Amino acid sequence: MSIDTETAARVAKLARIRVEDDALPALAQEFSNILGFIEQLNEVDVEGVEPMVSVTPMRLKRRQDGVTDGNMQEKILSNAPDAREGFFAVPKVVE
């Protein structure tokens, strides 16, 4: 399957990665190559096959729905590029 530059631009947008317009043709070509490789999967008869959910068949452990930790605001904010007054700070979201 061939990917056009418009599709490449849409995927970049969905992935929230800025791609300059002049880089789109090369990106589209790379996608086409990779998807061409992936398309071998169409040769496989998957009729009636369950898609894998978990590679090791085991029931996930459960635990009580309770608070087990907390009160670590400083630690959580310690790596933030911009933290103010106990919050993560970001550019204005709402006009």
Next chain:
Amino acid sequence: MTDLTKMKIAEARDALRAGDVTSVELTEACLSAIESADALGAFAHKTPEIARERAAAADARIKAGDAPDLCGIPLGIKDLFCTKGVPSQAASAILEGFKPEYESTVSQKLQDAGTVMLGKLNMDEFAMGSSNETSTYGNAVNPWRRGNDDAALTPGGSSGGSASAVAADLCLGATGTDTGGSIRQPAAFVGITGIKPTYGRCSRWGIVAFASSLDQAGPMTKDVRDAAIMLEAMCGHDPKDSTSADLPVPNFEAMLTGDVKGKTIGIPREYRMDGMPDEIEALWAEGRKMLEDAGAVMKDISLPHTKYALPAYYVIAPAEASSNLARYDGVRYGHRAKLAQGDGITEMYEKTRAEGFGAEVQRRVMVGTYVLSAGFYDAYYNRARKVRTLIKKDFEDVFAQGVDAILTPATPSAAFELGKEMTDPVEMYLNDVFTVTVNLAGLPGIAIPAGLDKSGLPLGLQLIGRPWEEGDLLNTACALEQAAGFVAKPTKWW
């Protein structure tokens, strides 16, 4: 002093207990080896102060008696593991400056066992790569060279720094992680041992996530015994990772008898690839002969969906990566792009991720986004998951026929030159052709060095085991190791 770094973990353990050496001496020897090995690019962040502190504590613990096997052993830790207060950036610019406030479960277990962390090891960015060339730190380099040719070779990837460091005797062992072959391929490229355990053996908590249904941690060591010792310390149930198995962890080292009489070893016909070098074919034949001579029975088997493992992997792994890497948004940690006047939050995300992620990571995130997007989810992602079910069934069928382990080559070639294979992503993906099936099926796999090619580079063989039977797998690997008698070391040039 320099010879201390050449010790294996088991030797050092015994020497520490006999009082022939101290952890401080071992650690200083490793630190000075690391200092003079910058040309290898193996250590991305060195932690000599932590190392010295832990070594002194380990010596005290050994003196007091009853210390665990690994107490006082200097190790390198792959940069993918979060280590408290120490840069942990998965070799990515987007995690520049990130110092976790917590410790990954596996590195914590190793710390609790008294090991000494020497530093963080280079790797491919977010563990995406097979040559360590996607790292923000620059390349890790293979200590091996082709005869007198001084061309720099790749140590493989993604655990390239781990491979280089262990092979060059900068540390006694290292942690690695393996999503499609990232422990086994580099181990094979540098002539060391690397095991990826069964999915769920090691907790993934605190390891930067790439593809969560495939990622597993494992040890990279100088021999099979060391792998057994180190793996045991890394395994075990962790309430913080619901996919980690609540199963007892056996004493793997005690299972190393080297006796494989009567074991059935499967030889999968689909692993005979077109264009595979004769040397790899010959090595594989030698491996069969060695196990046969040791009393094992060879059985030709078929794993009919092998061919589809790589394409399935290149749907599933990017899909999971695109979800996992959504968290790098410039808000909570790491890099945030400088914004222009009027830029809003979307520009912040897009610029941050364009600046912070390297080309291969961007490519995989976008491929993953595409295969998960509306209209393509069934055609790509669900189909790949169905093929994965079939790949796993291939293995279940041969194990049901009484096969105990499967012998294959570890890689389709010896280590290649840095800078030579970066042009075509699909070409690079073929490096994992023999290893990726094991991740898709969740099985344990081990690579051990078994010979040298005509230019003097190490070649590895892979053994694949039944789920949860790492002990038996390590024992088969031990028999193969004894028969192969691989003792070659790279000639020091760095």
